Amino acid sequence: MLLFRGAGVEVFALTEREGPQRRPEELFPRFDRYLAANVLARMPLSAFAPATGRLMHTYQSFLLRLNQQVILIDTCVGDNKARPPHFGYPKFDWPRTFKQTGITFEDVDHVICTHLHVDHVGWNTVLQDGKWVPTFPNATYWFGEEECACWEAQVKAGDDLAGRIWTDSVLPVIAADRARLVPMNHRFSEAIRFVGAPGHTPGMFRVDVDIPDGKLIFATDIMHQPLQVRLPEWSTVFCTDGELAVRTRKAFLEEVADSGAILFPEHFAFPVAGRIVSVADGGYAYQYLDGQVL
Ligand SMILES: [Zn+2]
Numbered sequence: 086m087l088l089f090r091g092a093g094v095e096v097f098a099l100t101e102r103e104g105p106q107r108r109p110e111e112l113f114p115r116f117d118r119y120l121a122a123n124v125l126a127r128m129p130l131s132a133f134a135p136a137t138g139r140l141m142h143t144y145q146s147f148l149l150r151l152n153q154q155v156i157l158i159d160t161c162v163g164d165n166k167a168r169p170p171h172f173g174y175p176k177f178d179w180p181r182t183f184k185q186t187g188i189t190f191e192d193v194d195h196v197i198c199t200h201l202h203v204d205h206v207g208w209n210t211v212l213q214d215g216k217w218v219p220t221f222p223n224a225t226y227w228f229g230e231e232e233c234a235c236w237e238a239q240v241k242a243g244d245d246l247a248g249r250i251w252t253d254s255v256l257p258v259i260a261a262d263r264a265r266l267v268p269m270n271h272r273f274s275e276a277i278r279f280v281g282a283p284g285h286t287p288g289m290f291r292v293d294v295d296i297p298d299g300k301l302i303f304a305t306d307i308m309h310q311p312l313q314v315r316l317p318e319w320s321t322v323f324c325t326d327g328e329l330a331v332r333t334r335k336a337f338l339e340e341v342a343d344s345g346a347i348l349f350p351e352h353f354a355f356p357v358a359g360r361i362v363s364v365a366d367g368g369y370a371y372q373y374l375d376g377q378v379l
Pocket residue numbers: 202204205306351352
């Protein structure tokens with residue numbers, strides 16, 4: 086699905102799953118009924134389903150055609166992988182929406198993994214004759230050094246899920262000699278920079294893309310939900326260091342507010358893209374490109 090088209094750039098969303106998922110009290114340890122009520126009341130159905138009290142949650146990747154290059158940012162949960170039951174939903178939407186873009190797996194030049202959580206690395210590999218092989222045969226895959234080091238430490242410590250992710254979605258790419266491990270704040274090209282955004286995981290980074298008339302920011306999991314723009318103190322149960330995630334989120338909101346930068350937060354539902362704007366109470370809000378403010 087095309088989300089954005091500008092000078093020399095197209096951004097597509099590849100959606101693996103979209104729909105209601107957890108209740109806010111399950112996702113946010115700092116949940117407060119009264120604070121939440123205020124914010125949720127202004128959320129559209131694409132962000133919150135009041136009938137069930139569940140937040141909408143999207144698993145998606147972003148596919149960019151930028152000048153002559155094809156870049157894929159994060160790769161969802163993937164297929165045929167031994168994962169917790171919660172990730173057992175059908176996966177055919179991802180390859181289907183990929184195909185609709187007119188771009189093939191062979192066309193992908195770069196795959197960028199912002200962090201190594203289960204829902205960001207899955208389509209890195211596919212099962213071929215009982216072996217995991219890179220899905221994008223001609224691509225270079227980019228990983229954060231710090232993130233990989235922390236993952237290796239978890240695997241050594243016996244973490245089962247981390248071990249599976251590392252073994253089926255990262256190691257085969259390294260073995261095929263298609264991986265590049267880079268430090269935080271790596272300058273990928275003249276226009277693209279990986280900017281450290283630690284907290285959700287220790288080595289997570291966002292991807293900033295300069296375009297002729299502005300800036301696109303692939304904001305990964307700095308925010309999981311539009312609600313966190315209004316309530317930046319709320320980290321999720323999935324954040325490794327919730328306090329650091331709060332500091333990263335607040336600094337990020339302050340940096341990009343009213344700058345015109347267009348954000349693509351990875352778990353926001355369609356139409357995804359928007360900007361951070363200041364609001365009268367001194368905080369921030371999320372404004373979709375069509376002008377709607379959450
Ligand atoms: Zn995620």
